[in-house]
Each structure stands twice: as structure tokens, then as C-alpha cells.
Amino acid sequence: MTIKHYLPGIMMKDSNETNDLQKAGLKATLPRLKILKFLESTDIRHLSAEDVYKSMLDSGDEVGLATIYRVLTQFESAGLVTRHHFEGGHSVFELNEGKHHDHIVCVKCGKVEEFYDETIEERQHVIADKNGFNITDHALTIYGICSDCK
Amino acid sequence: MTIKHYLPGIMMKDSNETNDLQKAGLKATLPRLKILKFLESTDIRHLSAEDVYKSMLDSGDEVGLATIYRVLTQFESAGLVTRHHFEGGHSVFELNEGKHHDHIVCVKCGKVEEFYDETIEERQHVIADKNGFNITDHALTIYGICSDCK
DNA sequence: TGTCCAAATGCGAAATATTCTCATTCTTAT
DNA sequence: ATAAGAATGAGAATATTTCGCATTTGGACA
Known part of the structure; x- marks a missing residue:
């Protein structure tokens, strides 16, 4: 169309x-x-x-x-x-x-929120370098209980 | 026994x-x-x-x-x-x-290395607080190409 | 130490999630 | 419009994980 x-x-x-x-x-x-x-x-x-x-x-x-x-x-x-x-x-x-972001997931209700943290991004590159890796991707997921489920 | x-x-x-x-x-x-x-x-x-x-x-x-x-x-x-x-x-x-650690995985050969980064740990708690979550767990995996596979 | 009951196990069936096969149908370059 | 190759659909096949149930086992207590 x-x-x-x-x-x-x-x-x-x-x-x-x-x-x-x-x-x-x-x-x-x-x-x-x-x-x-x-x-x-x-x-x-x-x-x-x-x-x-x-x-x-x-x-x-x-x-x-x-x-x-x-x-x-x-x-x-x-x-x-x-x-x-x-x-x-x-x-x-x-x-x-x-933009890229990571996730924080509620283990009770499954709700997913997105976040981006520059500090964490930077540290990952430092860590990859230290281990001799070229980063292609990463997955950070924080699991927890959201405010609704507490 | x-x-x-x-x-x-x-x-x-x-x-x-x-x-x-x-x-x-x-x-x-x-x-x-x-x-x-x-x-x-x-x-x-x-x-x-x-x-x-x-x-x-x-x-x-x-x-x-x-x-x-x-x-x-x-x-x-x-x-x-x-x-x-x-x-x-x-x-x-x-x-x-x-102790707790996270992982960096080679996407070519599957090799897994462990790492621990205090800064990343701290930031995660800040992020969880900001989103009203109580962290129960987290999973951070960095994917990349290891030095052997480059 | 022997007995008993609830819990745990084994095995095959079932459920889930994903990939594969291959005949048929599209897409696109000509 | 046509042909060649790529993509799709449908269902079979695979892979992973869970479930149901008959049988066995662990351990509390007599």
C-alpha cells in the first residue's frame, strides 16, 4: 500500500x-x-x-x-x-x-522495565578487554520483585 | 559411607x-x-x-x-x-x-569465563531502587569473541 | 533394629519450544 | 511476462523439560 x-x-x-x-x-x-x-x-x-x-x-x-x-x-x-x-x-x-537498554524483570508478575546505565556499559568493555574478548553483545537482566508485587 | x-x-x-x-x-x-x-x-x-x-x-x-x-x-x-x-x-x-560472579561467553567456541565487578554490582542495586524493585537475582552475560577465536 | 508413611525415584508419556523437509508459491532481475 | 532461486506453509521431527503413577527409599519412632 x-x-x-x-x-x-x-x-x-x-x-x-x-x-x-x-x-x-x-x-x-x-x-x-x-x-x-x-x-x-x-x-x-x-x-x-x-x-x-x-x-x-x-x-x-x-x-x-x-x-x-x-x-x-x-x-x-x-x-x-x-x-x-x-x-x-x-x-x-x-x-x-x-537505543540499547537492559531489563529488570519482576519474578512474580513478569513485568519488564527497561534501563540504561552508562557506568555498567563502560565496565563491560573494560572486563571484555581484560579477558581478551571483543564484545559482540551482552545481556544483563536483573530479577526482582516489583513495587506492585511486594 | x-x-x-x-x-x-x-x-x-x-x-x-x-x-x-x-x-x-x-x-x-x-x-x-x-x-x-x-x-x-x-x-x-x-x-x-x-x-x-x-x-x-x-x-x-x-x-x-x-x-x-x-x-x-x-x-x-x-x-x-x-x-x-x-x-x-x-x-x-x-x-x-x-562468590557470586557473572560470565563472558565466546559466541564462537562457547568458552565461558567468569568475572566479578563491584561497580556493576553496585549500579544494579541503584537501578533496582530507582525502579522500585527488590533484587532477587541478576544475570549478566557478556557475549563476544575470545582471543583464541579472533 | 524393624516398621511405617511420606517423600523420592524411574520410566514412559506428554507438553513445549524450535527446527527441518520438501512441495508449492512468491520475488525479483531480466 | 518469464525463469531461477529464494521463501513459505504444513506437518514431521527434534530437543528439552515436565508430568503421572507404580514402586522404592529414607528416616522417625516404637
Whole structure:
């Protein structure tokens, strides 16, 4: 669905999503576009593959579960989403928007808050250097009881 | 198997492991003793339930896989081991000895190094306070390429 | 030390989560 | 529009973990 005809004089691409996919080296297939648009439109930040599958089904966009898994993994490789391994054994995915952050998770209700701490970021690089590693990524998750659950 | 008869004058308990289990509120059953002894004797720090199962089989101590899972979970609750969710989707367990530490994992070869950083520990408490959480635990894993794999 | 009861174990079935296979359908370059 | 290769869908296959239940065991107490 293009809107270029409604904005004469401005040369628009078919959609931001198509473009984002192509920049990521991924063909702009319908399932991928739908999944990306879904991730951008939902206000739930952390979703399992199953969550994505069911939510999309509910809104009438059926995409096979295997494809959801494949596409989310591709999005992860492309840097479009981040995969987290919170407690529970299954992966959850988060659309990468804005800046990097870490998470603090309530072990009672599952609520997830985001935070960013420059000091911690810096220390991690010091630690990686000390151990001879080149950091590719990191995952810091603090677990605790949130104020609602105390 | 007790050794108290060989140390006259010293009142020894049946074994450290039996004692550790009882202090943890767990009956000193044979499978639990074997698993605990195995964890204490191996020099591999991070093991999956399957790893524990197979290694014990190899050394002639067969314990059902379901029991391994149950016992490791109980040990976790009792604070004897820590469960980690490194990349790969399955849990690995680590015997708690010495002090808390975090991990830096090589994404190529899987090597795991431990580190402890007081500054990061402190910042986490500040962050939890700021968000109204009582920390119960935390998991910081840095991912990178180790010096061998560069 | 023998007995008894609750708790623990073993084993296979079931549940979950994720990946794979392969026939069919799209995408995109031409 | 067409062809070649990539992507998808559906279900089978795998991997990991849990569950149900019959049997065994640990340990409190007589």
C-alpha cells in the first residue's frame, strides 16, 4: 500500500518496511512485511514467536509459525530485533528501536522495565578487554520483585 | 559411607554432602548425594541436565534423567546451584561455590569465563531502587569473541 | 533394629519450544 | 511476462523439560 500518489512532488518508496527489509538484505516478502509491521504497531515490547503468531492470527494476518521463527531469526541477524532469554526457557523478541537498554524483570508478575546505565556499559568493555574478548553483545537482566508485587 | 571410625576423637558427620542436603532441607537420598558429589568432583563448571546425566552414566552412576531435572531444580531452589540461560535455549547449571560472579561467553567456541565487578554490582542495586524493585537475582552475560577465536 | 508413611525415584508419556523437509508459491532481475 | 532461486506453509521431527503413577527409599519412632 503506497501513499506516494497522495503526496505529489515527494518521491516516496513503497513503504518504510519494504525499505528496512531491503537495507537489511532481506527480500520484501509479504510475511516479512506483515511481521515487521506487526512488531512496529504493537505496544507489547517482548513477544515470543508464539505470541507473534497468535496476535497476527487474531488481526487476520495468518503467517505460519515456522515462518515466524525463521523470520524472527533473520530479523535478529539483521539487527532489526533482539532475542532475549528471560526466565522460562523460551525466547522473546523485541523490536530494536531507539537505543540499547537492559531489563529488570519482576519474578512474580513478569513485568519488564527497561534501563540504561552508562557506568555498567563502560565496565563491560573494560572486563571484555581484560579477558581478551571483543564484545559482540551482552545481556544483563536483573530479577526482582516489583513495587506492585511486594 | 562414614569415615568417623578412622578419626577417633573427632565427631564427624556422615559426609559433607549429606549434611549440605539436610541443611538445605532436602532428604539425603542416594540420587541427590550422587548428583551433588558429581557436581563437586567435575571440573566442568557449566553443565546441562543431559550433560550431568551422561557423565554420571559414564562413571557408572545411573540416575534417571527426570530425577536429574528434578534434583537440579531443587538444588537451585536451595541455593546449591545456579541455573543459567546462555544462548542455545537450554539451561545449564553451575555449582555454587565461592562468590557470586557473572560470565563472558565466546559466541564462537562457547568458552565461558567468569568475572566479578563491584561497580556493576553496585549500579544494579541503584537501578533496582530507582525502579522500585527488590533484587532477587541478576544475570549478566557478556557475549563476544575470545582471543583464541579472533 | 524393624516398621511405617511420606517423600523420592524411574520410566514412559506428554507438553513445549524450535527446527527441518520438501512441495508449492512468491520475488525479483531480466 | 518469464525463469531461477529464494521463501513459505504444513506437518514431521527434534530437543528439552515436565508430568503421572507404580514402586522404592529414607528416616522417625516404637
